[in-house]
Amino acid sequence: MIQRKFGKVAALTVAAGLxxxxxxAPVHAASNTIxxxxxxxxxxxxxxxxxxKGDWVPGYTIKIVPFSSFDALNAAFGNATALTGPDIxxxxxxxxxxxxxxxxxxxxTLSSSVRANFTANNFFDLSYKGVLYGVPxxxxxxxxxxNSKLTGKPGTLAQMVSFYLKNKxxxxxxxxLCVAGGGMSWGAESVLNALGGAPYVMTATGSVDPTADxxxxxxxxxxxxxxxxxxxxxxxxxxPATDTGCKTAFLAGTVPYAIIGNWEWQDYVKAGFDMNNxxxxxxxxxxxxxxxxxxxxxxMLTTFAAQHGVDQGAxxxxxxxxxxxxxxxxxxxxxxxxxANKKAQxxxxxxxxxxxxxxxxxxxxxxxxxxxxxxxxxxxSFWDLLPAFWTDVLVNxxxxxxxxxxxxxxxxxxxxxxxxxx
Numbered sequence: 572m573i574q575r576k577f578g579k580v581a582a583l584t585v586a587a588g589l590x591x592x593x594x595x596a597p598v599h600a601a602s603n604t605i606x607x608x609x610x611x612x613x614x615x616x617x618x619x620x621x622x623x624k625g626d627w628v629p630g631y632t633i634k635i636v637p638f639s640s641f642d643a644l645n646a647a648f649g650n651a652t653a654l655t656g657p658d659i660x661x662x663x664x665x666x667x668x669x670x671x672x673x674x675x676x677x678x679x680t681l682s683s684s685v686r687a688n689f690t691a692n693n694f695f696d697l698s699y700k701g702v703l704y705g706v707p708x709x710x711x712x713x714x715x716x717x718n719s720k721l722t723g724k725p726g727t728l729a730q731m732v733s734f735y736l737k738n739k740x741x742x743x744x745x746x747x748l749c750v751a752g753g754g755m756s757w758g759a760e761s762v763l764n765a766l767g768g769a770p771y772v773m774t775a776t777g778s779v780d781p782t783a784d785x786x787x788x789x790x791x792x793x794x795x796x797x798x799x800x801x802x803x804x805x806x807x808x809x810x811p812a813t814d815t816g817c818k819t820a821f822l823a824g825t826v827p828y829a830i831i832g833n834w835e836w837q838d839y840v841k842a843g844f845d846m847n848n849x850x851x852x853x854x855x856x857x858x859x860x861x862x863x864x865x866x867x868x869x870x871m872l873t874t875f876a877a878q879h880g881v882d883q884g885a886x887x888x889x890x891x892x893x894x895x896x897x898x899x900x901x902x903x904x905x906x907x908x909x910x911a912n913k914k915a916q917x918x919x920x921x922x923x924x925x926x927x928x929x930x931x932x933x934x935x936x937x938x939x940x941x942x943x944x945x946x947x948x949x950x951x952s953f954w955d956l957l958p959a960f961w962t963d964v965l966v967n968x969x970x971x972x973x974x975x976x977x978x979x980x981x982x983x984x985x986x987x988x989x990x991x992x993x
Contacts, residue, residue: 617661
């Protein structure tokens with residue numbers, strides 16, 4: 572799911588000139604140069620921001636090194652040494668555990684004013700065994716967009732289903748709610764959550780609750796029968812088991828509600844959709860929502876910074892630029908993703924789409940925990956289980972409670988195996 576979380580993923584081939592350029596020569600000849608590695612979109616955008624204002628850390632020069640793709644960046648950091656590696660790497664949250672264990676990432680201490688700008692879930696994403704290793708940059712999530720030419724803002728999932736069933740013939744609707752961005756696992760997780768299930772349950776303090784039942788089978792099955800199936804136990808058409816054709820149908824006006832990704836919102840603006848209509852997926856009751864994955868990318872401190880003699884400067888860059896509202900606004904005005912920084916989300920220059928994706932993540936966000944989601948030995952991954960579940964109950968006509976109970980058992984196995992790794 573890194574593609575969805577982190578943006579476009581290009582081919583694995585790294586631009587040969589770029590790689591040979593920084594590996595063949597020492598990159599830290601000057602002890603006042605802070606090297607930052609980033610991917611093919613964030614790198615050039617960070618270069619633009621730093622070119623406009625380069626004095627975020629007085630006395631230091633900031634050098635941004637972009638890679639040809641996210642995968643290329645990941646591979647290069649995996650092979651990095653003190654001679655060739657960066658002082659800060661802009662990467663995905665699920666790099667933290669590996670980087671902490673192999674000694675390439677260093678703990679980060681943020682000022683109280685910087686910490687106040689982020690949520691507990693943001694810090695959870697960039698922590699390993701309770702230790703923070705980076706600054707949250709942007710939220711990686713989906714949210715629901717509704718077509719105001721067809722319907723008004725829904726308050727509950729029940730209202731959405733009711734609208735679809737009443738108007739599907741007259742409005743020639745092909746579905747009620749579909750997944751346009753993120754696929755039937757990552758993108759559709761909020762639908763499972765709205766129906767009463769989840770891959771794991773979080774405590775109020777931001778940790779996984781090992782005692783909670785992730786998919787209470789009877790409850791989830793009852794809700795599926797009420798909202799997604801007809802009286803004969805077949806799909807009522809409201810929620811398709813596939814994302815194929817969803818974006819096209821929603822843009823064409825034959826689906827009133829769609830789950831979209833924060834990397835593609837400009838496509839909908841160009842098509843005339845109002846981003847004020849972007850919101851978390853409503854739950855079964857007013858004021859409740861289906862939580863979507865809302866992890867963050869991060870600017871992470873490396874242990875190489877201390878070896879290069881620039882660790883104090885790198886730490887200042889994390890606080891003064893990456894962790895500040897001013898830095899987040901400057902960066903996201905170019906990057907156009909929803910900032911994780913809560914103050915930046917409120918800035919007048921941040922677009923409505925960015926703000927509303929950020930709000931959706933804050934109100935109804937679930938941390939993406941790879942150690943659990945990727946599955947345990949002898950189990951199955953969340954990424955495989957959830958799409959298969961939709962197919963079983965909406966296409967193959969299998970009993971929702973039996974299918975939910977089977978998925979629940981796998982989730983419990985994954986939780987038990989994954990928690991010790993956190």
